[in-house]
Amino acid sequence: MKKDIIICIGTVGSPTFDKCYSNIKRLQSIDSRIKKVCVIENVKPQYAWLNHMITESQSNTWCLQVDEDMYLNDKAISTLLKIAAKKESHGIGVGLAHGMLWDLFLDQPVGSLKLWRSKILRKFEFKDVLGSDRGVVEGIVKRGYKIASTSDILGEHDSAPTIEIAKKKYYEYIHKIRKFNGEEDAKKFISFLKRNNKDQSIISSAEQAMIESIVNKSKE
Numbered sequence: 001m002k003k004d005i006i007i008c009i010g011t012v013g014s015p016t017f018d019k020c021y022s023n024i025k026r027l028q029s030i031d032s033r034i035k036k037v038c039v040i041e042n043v044k045p046q047y048a049w050l051n052h053m054i055t056e057s058q059s060n061t062w063c064l065q066v067d068e069d070m071y072l073n074d075k076a077i078s079t080l081l082k083i084a085a086k087k088e089s090h091g092i093g094v095g096l097a098h099g100m101l102w103d104l105f106l107d108q109p110v111g112s113l114k115l116w117r118s119k120i121l122r123k124f125e126f127k128d129v130l131g132s133d134r135g136v137v138e139g140i141v142k143r144g145y146k147i148a149s150t151s152d153i154l155g156e157h158d159s160a161p162t163i164e165i166a167k168k169k170y171y172e173y174i175h176k177i178r179k180f181n182g183e184e185d186a187k188k189f190i191s192f193l194k195r196n197n198k199d200q201s202i203i204s205s206a207e208q209a210m211i212e213s214i215v216n217k218s219k220e
Contacts, residue, residue: 099152163199
């Protein structure tokens with residue numbers, strides 16, 4: 001299995017970018033499998049930068065998607081390649097390998113670090129809809145490729161470096177939970193924020209998103 005990798009970092013100028021970029025450049029200096037680090041700046045919304053990532057990754061076997069609030073540990077890439085290779089050793093094509101990150105604000109594992117197989121990713125396009133990445137993953141599976149996953153923690157996720165960023169992020173997060181997991185899970189997440197004494201303005205932003213999501217659902 002070829003193991004050459006391009007890492008694409010999407011950034012809109014978050015205060016976390018410098019630390020993220022330094023982390024990735026250090027990994028590149030100690031890992032010869034990383035052939036290129038590409039910074040995709042100020043391409044919004046998210047689906048647009050992800051489509052740019054597809055274009056940038058065409059010359060490499062694997063593409064690691066890194067948001068500017070992610071800090072990878074030294075074993076992250078090796079772990080993802082290992083779980084992909086394990087499936088492929090049984091003759092199964094892998095389109096995506098992913099693992100968890102530890103969120104510094106929530107003090108729990110969240111989201112995922114995604115390693116895409118570039119030639120498969122090129123068959124798709126991210127859309128301007130909530131949860132567009134889920135649609136791409138579903139398309140990969142429908143075409144007969146497998147998803148390799150691990151519950152290992154592969155780094156840190158700094159989702160709330162400032163109050164304003166956290167308010168925006170968790171406003172959007174509630175909408176996503178409400179759409180894909182249902183109202184009860186969204187309510188549980190807001191309760192979690194309250195139990196852990198998270199900033200009141202962040203909680204209020206999440207609650208507002210919940211109200212809007214319910215209202216929008218009633219209009220459908």
